[in-house]
Amino acid sequence: MTDYFSEMGWRELRDGETPNQLLHLARLFRDFNMFQELNSLNGENLPPAASKAAIEALEQEVIETSGIQCPVCLKEHSIGEAVKKLPCAHKYHAECILPWLAKTNSCPLCRYELPTDDDDYEAWRKEKKRAKDREADIENLHNSMFS
Numbered sequence: 001m002t003d004y005f006s007e008m009g010w011r012e013l014r015d016g017e018t019p020n021q022l023l024h025l026a027r028l029f030r031d032f033n034m035f036q037e038l039n040s041l042n043g044e045n046l047p048p049a050a051s052k053a054a055i056e057a058l059e060q061e062v063i064e065t066s067g068i069q070c071p072v073c074l075k076e077h078s079i080g081e082a083v084k085k086l087p088c089a090h091k092y093h094a095e096c097i098l099p100w101l102a103k104t105n106s107c108p109l110c111r112y113e114l115p116t117d118d119d120d121y122e123a124w125r126k127e128k129k130r131a132k133d134r135e136a137d138i139e140n141l142h143n144s145m146f147s
């Protein structure tokens with residue numbers, strides 16, 4: 001009897017691997033179009049869609065060696081097949097990655113973020129970096145107030 005996961009072509013994590021929640025979401029989205037439910041999974045809201053310009057600018061690459069797998073559907077790319085290459089160099093079938101990028105802007109494998117058309121998000125992204133720099137200061141302040 002095959003269980004659900006082997007039926008889906010998933011495998012157990014190897015030693016030292018951590019689960020990649022985003023990649024699982026991308027697979028579920030592709031197979032079941034479950035984005036609505038997944039979007040609120042763990043209360044974690046995903047970033048907005050990649051910008052149209054960024055999607056159009058994605059490089060197309062023709063596969064020249066065997067053994068390269070699409071991370072979303074886990075099918076091996078055939079030689080001569082044209083695939084979409086993200087700026088992080090991860091390669092996907094167009095039909096696997098384009099619906100995903102139309103929903104959220106990051107590579108499911110490594111979370112590399114493409115630009116979005118969302119001004120608020122872009123402003124927040126810049127702010128997030130600055131906030132990180134400030135975090136240490138806030139912690140020091142908190143400690144001096146409450147200890």
Ligand SMILES: [Zn+2]
Pocket residue numbers: 070071072073074075092093096
């Ligand atoms: Zn694929």
Ligand SMILES: [Zn+2]
Pocket residue numbers: 086088089090107108109110111112
């Ligand atoms: Zn990537």
